[in-house]
Amino acid sequence: MTTSAQSDSNEQAAFRAHCKAWLAGNLPPRPSFRLPLGPLEIATVEQLEYLCDWQKAAHAAGLVGCDYPREYGGGGLRDCQWIANHELKAAGAPFFPNIVGLGMAAPTIFHHGTEAQKRRLLPPLFSAEEIWCQGFSEPGAGSDLANVQAYAQRDGERWIVNGHKVWTTLAHFATWMILLCRTDRARKYEGMTYFVAPIRDGVGHGVAIRPLVKMTGELGFNEVFFEDYPIADDLRLDEPGRGWAVAMTTLLHERGAGPLVTPSSGGGVGDDGETTLGAAGLVELAKRSYRHGKPASDDPRLRDAIVQLLIRQRAFAQNERRAAVPALVDHPLRLPLQHKLTLSELLQDTARLACEIEGMAATLHQTDPNAPAGGRWPHAYMNSYGFTIAAGSNEVQRNILGERVLNLAKSK
Amino acid sequence: MTRPHDFGFDETAQILKDTARRLLQDHCAPEALHRLVAVSSEPARATEGVWDPSLWRKMVDLGWTAVAVPEHAGGFGMGLVAIAGLAEELGRAAVPSPLIATLCATYVAAACDSEAARQLLRRIASGLSVSLAGIDRRGSWEPEDTDVVVDEAGALQGTAWFVQDAGKVGALLVKAKSPRGVGLYLVEVDAPGVTMVPDAILDLTRDQAHVELRDVRDAQVLAEPGDGARVLVAAEPALLTIVAADMVGAAEWQLQTTAEYARTRVQFERPIGFFQAVKHPLVDMMVQIDAARSLVYDAACAFDHEPAAAEMCARMAKAAASDAAADVSGRSVQLHGGIGFTWECFIHIWFKRQKHNEVLFGDAAYQRARLADRLIGRIGETA
């Protein structure tokens, strides 16, 4: 949630002051190497270590996991994570690397895990000592996620997994995977079970990880193969057959619609809707770019297109603001379920327009010394398709909104 | 000044909005509205402006003309955020009434600095309805544009165009020019020299007229010549926000009505909402409405608490609401199929109100051009 400081409670005001003070003196020095646009594209060990050190320091200072209980490595506060996120963004902090852990695994473990699982798994997740990945998608189970075929066979106090996961972001660095498996072939939705799998330890013992290269040329996601891979039964979340219900908690948070605010920095959205790749950057870009020999910022069509995006950007931030005012919300999921849809399309259209403004310069790759803005716009444009496809494609988001909020007939 | 996270939408604002929703559900339900304004499909019918004066009396009794009037002038002095909530309900019900025009005039009067304006506000608080007569023949409402002049004898001469709900109001707030600049004047509709010429308009939920002023002598000066432009600029964000709120409320009705149709109309053995060519446009309607709605409350809150941002936020709200109204209106007809194209179906009533509001005080492209000047710089001066 983004907001201004005026309506802070005492606890929140004190926490905000703490964040500001800590951030003023503790941001890490800029690295000597290039950082990717976001955590989905972390490719090298030096990038990872730099970012993990940062998350660890921020966690030690109480800025990560603020709203989780202390016994699980959290801050024991209420409604404070969004404040930390806001201040982190305002300070221009780098992003946190453990995105799958913070945004998906943590809320899922918190809601469905046993006491022992929470105490064991959450503290090193918040401190980035253990990186997480998500093993949901398979070659035959993308939008139709409930079609997962990776099979876990019960074998006494353990399960034996065979199957093939794909698009697994961060698997190459992960200690843990949230893993959705089939445990009953006769039933689709009731036939799945959810595990937390220690895949790092499994490599060479039934787990094989193969990197996939993205259209940008970057690494970041992988294929993961399981062959007679054993998982102890105490690493199961919730009951056998309840996997789909548990996965819904994960997906709700992944799409920014869950009750627990994800710790984030760097890539957040400010009060005015401004992001690191925000539309306000378009104005400066247009003033420096040329079209028909005149500043692109004088071109009426480009001006109109820029202002359209500035309006959408502000509307996005104001939706977040309104979502917290019950009197101005008709349906509790109506705004939260729009979050991922509108943000990903806003980023995509912003990057696309930026390339248009750059004109010929948009042909230059990030590595070209003449590329404007370090070549980030053409790169961001390609990368934006990751967001419109991942976490439930935007077509699927529209299905969900139509069915859950407008009660239209289900398309399956 | 502080900027409340909840837009300053407090309990009183909520009570006002809820009361409005209930009253209009009871007294201006779609069937009743259709009976009232669409009883005849004769094209000439549109010129009269049909409304329900007994409902208007209820609205006045509930204090709706007083809500925006400052307390020192006998009103409730509620924030624009509360007024936006009320306007949303007026749009949702598509109610024919002079209230939107009166609320707009209230903000203009409140920005004036004269005893006459304070008197006017008192009269509005006790039920006088007023409309702003500030648009010229070309359709421009820019502060300096008007076809009415103050002659040497101090009388108003000329014609005010596109006056909203002129056939329902008791007085007009007339913009007129003299050598010293633009001023604002209060003219009673029955004053000598005032002739209303109704326009034949498409929207069935309001009326519009051009008003001919011949030797109108005893107009009261609300804003001195030279001060009128300042007043209009100060009030404009409120006017844009109110009209945008009306559109957002109407669009939500269009969305819900069309979604209900998509849930119940069966073709190919399925409710048509099953088909993604129907489902996805409905979702896009919702997304557009929500963006516009959030911007409306943002704009209202800025007007109440952050004057420096008020104009920008109001133009954003009006632009988003105008685009949403246009797209939602088109889809509401299309997704109803043949029935949606008939006079008998209710949705054309909202369609027409939206098309009217879309252009009132500037459509989306106009607002964006103004925003571009502000946020990017004027053409030729940007680099």
Ligand SMILES: Cc1cc2nc3c(=O)[nH]c(=O)nc-3n(C[C@H](O)[C@H](O)[C@H](O)COP(=O)(O)OP(=O)(O)OC[C@H]3O[C@@H](n4cnc5c(N)ncnc54)[C@H](O)[C@@H]3O)c2cc1C
């Ligand atoms: C950058 C990135 C990172 C990812 N990271 C992970 C990860 O860490 N872990 C993980 O498990 N998965 C991950 N994914 C996978 C992601 O969740 C899937 O790609 C996504 O759910 C779509 O599935 P699919 O690729 O099989 O496409 P498909 O489901 O085959 O879809 C193809 C096209 O058909 C459309 N379509 C499919 N079904 C429907 C329908 N019912 N109605 C309308 N249109 C439909 C889709 O919208 C899409 O346009 C990642 C993906 C990307 C791009």
